[in-house]
Amino acid sequence: MLRVLRNTTYAKLFSAQVIALLGTGLLTVALGLLAFDIAGDAAGSVLGTALTIKMVAYVGVAPLIAAVVDRLPKKAVLVTADVVRLVIALMLPFVTEAWQIYVLVFVLQSASATFTPAFQSLIPAVLPEPNDYTRALSLSRLAYDLEALVSPTIAAALLTLVSYNNLFVGTAIGFSCSATLVLLSRLPARSDDEPGTSFWQRLPMGAKVFARTPTLRFLMLTNIVVAAGTAIVLVNSVVYARGVFHLDDAALALALACYGIGSLVVAVNIPWVVVRIGVIRTMIIGTILIVVGLLAAVIVTAVSAKTGSGWIALLGTWVLLGMGTSLVNTPSSRLLADASTRANRNLVYTAQFALSHACFLITYPIAGWLGVASLSGAAVALALIAIVAAASALVFARMKNLQCSERLAGQATSQGGKPDTRGA
Secondary structure, eight states: OGGGGGSHHHHHHHHHHHHHHHHHHHHHHHHHHHHHHHHGGGHHHHHHHHHHHHHHIIIIIHHHHHHHHTTSOHHHHHHHHHHHHHHHHHHGGGOOSHHHHHHHHHHHHHHHHHHHHHHHHHHHHHSOSHHHHHHHHHHHHHHHHHHHHHHHHHHHHHHTTSOTHHHHHHHHHHHHHHHHHHHHSOOOOOOTTOOOOOHHHHTTHHHHHHHHOHHHHHHHHHHHHHHHHHHHHHHHHHIIIIIISOOOHHHHHHHHHHHHHHHHHHHHHHHHHHHHHOHHHHHHHHHHHHHHHHHHHHHHHHHHHHHSOOHHHHHHHHHHHHHHHHHHHHHHHHHHHHTOOTTTHHHHHHHHHHHHHHHHHHHHHIIIIIHHHOHHHHHHHHHHHHHHHHHHHHHHHHHHTOOOOSSOTTSGGGGTSOOOTTOO
């Protein structure tokens, strides 16, 4: 897997991603403490609103910004997004009102919604060989999972020495390092023969590619399954740990760590799995594991309500959900790369970024609001959503005979300018 780091451009970009992720992890911890300073016991509502604003930026703003910046040099776009995030991070320590958090979070997440799809859309051009690209996807997934485990640990260590406001400085340093590494990278040049398009033509382009491409419609169904499995973990882990099993704060960290460990184990093995069975089959197995995990969560919730036992079973369930999520998410960008060309790739990746996060606008409220009334009801509802979406994905894949091709788009333009819509 590490062989792709021999590519110096990718090595710099991957390092930029890792450092920016660590900075974002510090920001998450610091933002929670800032919210508590401002709102006290109502900090949860402040963070909940901030997370909602984050999703609105991802779903609503990302396609607009992508259409605006799509014809600009990628290096300029990435560096500008990092600089905006750096400035916002340095402004957060001076916040005194909740509304100020909301405004700054909206701007920061809009910058992130610009950076992430643009960054992801560059990698197929940097690593055009499909197996190398799959290895890069696995490394990226590892980076996300390790950040979830490492950032809180680093933040906890720093908080023994400095106040939480200094964590925002660490975030700013992370974004500045990311911008520097991007500046030092030699990014692929745009093709001279790429057709010019207006803003209004570019705005719906990513969604149109999704609508006409069978593999991307399949991906959209798997996005729903992932959103259902992720929501119960991220929203209700604290309820299970503290409210159901009456454990301490460390139990919450353990539950989230089990989810991350499941994802890590799969991410390490994704390259050889994809080589053997292909992208589509790998993702189908992932959706099945998520459905099994959610059904297990329904059973654990029902048993714990009667007996108060089942903590170990819940941890195993979270490992299973982490494995399923990684099986779907890690290779999914192969589908995006194959269904796009150099001209529209950023817009296609942005469409996936927005559409996948739109699914959370459905599953997060179900897990949170329904979970307040009935934790079992929330688990059942999420399991039903996952079952319907997973079954639809499986039937659709068989009907359309979806399969994995052995090239990445980017070569598509040399074969008439249109991507192969059969698969990645």
